[in-house]
Amino acid sequence: MIPKFRAWDKEENRMIDDYEVLISSDGCTYYNHYEGGLRDLGFDVEIMQSTGVKDKNGVEIYEGDILKLRAIFLAPDDKIGYIEYSPKYGYSIIFEGNRLYRQEYWASTNKLNYEVIGNIYENPELLEGHEK
Incomplete structure (x- = not known):
């Protein structure tokens, strides 16, 4: 099973479905699909699996x-x-x-x-x- 995630964007007070978590050598960086591209949301989200x-x-x-x-x-x-x-x-x-x-x-x-x-x-x- 491929893990699925969503995230609560605390700044915009909205749920983001199909959230992607990419792990880099310097720690976690969170991204999601946003209007056809990837957008870095930083760490101001609550991630749910x-x-x-x-x-x-x-x-x-x-x-x-x-x-x-x-x-x-x-x-x-x-x-x-x-x-x-x-x-x-x-x-x-x-x-x-x-x-x-x-x-x-x-x-x-x-x-x-x-x-x-x-x-x-x-x-x-x-x-x-x-x-x-």
Whole structure:
């Protein structure tokens, strides 16, 4: 699998899809496709990697995405959480109270029904009561 990235441009307050990360001998330099060419964005971005998993609608799930999750064991209510990566647990859904649901469970079972409903940068209001 070729890693996929996107980035939140802090200066322009916008999401940049299909972000490229190029590593040079002097460290990381970040670039993205911009109007037919490459544009150096410097370090004023938040980079998010794809989890390699798609939601029920076929939308790729990235770090920072907000998911609505309906699972039999969480019934009767839908739960809202966001995707976060940690070296210890990998990609996890973080629910209110910092409860963690690791990718090895949510990405491998057919009893779940999860959907990307936004991301933590463009839609923080979706996490009200579930603050990051």
